[in-house]
Amino acid sequence: MQIVFMNRLTKWIDDTEEASAVLWIGEEEGVWRLGWRSCDADEKDDDLLWYEGGSWNELLGVYRQELAARMGEGYRPIIGGVFHEEETFAARTREQLKLQYYSEQYADERIYEELCGWRRRRSGAERKAPYLLASNRLLKLLSAFLPRTQEELLQIPGVGEAKAAQYGPELLAITGAAERERGFPLDWVAEEVADDAFACWMYKRREEKYRKQLEQMRLRRSLLQGIADGSGIAALAADSSCTRREVIEALEELEREGYLIDPLLDRELEPVPQAECEAVLGAFRALGTTFLKPVLHQVYGQGFAPEGGLDLYYERLRLLRIIVRREQTPGAESSGAASGM
Structure with missing residues (x-):
């Protein structure tokens, strides 16, 4: 097998010990392989073959997902620029992402459950889907930063004037009753968030994004092969482990992309x-x-x-x-x- 790409990654386990591994891509007679090999003598069982097959595009999908997962664990590559499309954010977007990260780590779970209960009751009364009232992300933000006034509520990403006017008093009745250690404005959050922990969280988000892209790629390939073989919706659903509705939604997407x-x-x-x-x-x-x-x-x-x-x-x-x-x-x-x- 010919190795066509290799990169070494390292991470600090503590202040004195470093773990390292090699990510490699090889090719032999039209078969692509992607793997992970531990460089630590006592962790040889961690050698993994992530992909073996004839699709370069699928290999790249697995590569992105698995690499993002390892970087989410703290590994960093010696050769930079490992992703083809690096995500860059405006300063305001990065600030909002740090607020989201902080809220996932330090949300008041009791307040979060109260807010979820409020959302269930409200969505039932208004006959609306719960996510239209407030997403889980928004409820986490509210339960982490605990606004007490309308002005503070409007500083939470995802709360606009209309939402604050309609639901503000009810939300503040829940969040304002809880004790909090830090107040508004929320510019202190950026200093509280460790850069490396935030980077790992971002890579875990990217891993989820790439996982979904890989699933869609595999589903599309399965459906196209099934259609060519004369399969119906029932057989396509069984082969792809999807519901009939998911298959039909995927077929609609294939049609939009021009597939026959x-x-x-x-x-x-x-x-x-x-x-x-x-x-x-x-x-x-x-x-x-x-x-x-x-x-x-x-x-x-x-x-x-x-x-x-x-x-x-x-x-x-x-x-x-x-x-x-x-x-x-x-x-x-x-x-x-x-x-x-």
């Missing part, structure tokens, strides 16, 4: 009566493709409640919506599924 998924559309829509398909397509053209429920009501009626539930019908709507969206794309040809049913 007509064979799958034809197979899945073949059992649907022609008149029903035309009615759904007409409703999307008239009402737009943003929302599914208005189309469902127009085609099947307001009180439509089939014995097996609505999941099957929403699947049909999503698949037929792909056809209409393609029609609305400049230069796009009509789907064979639309004309062949």
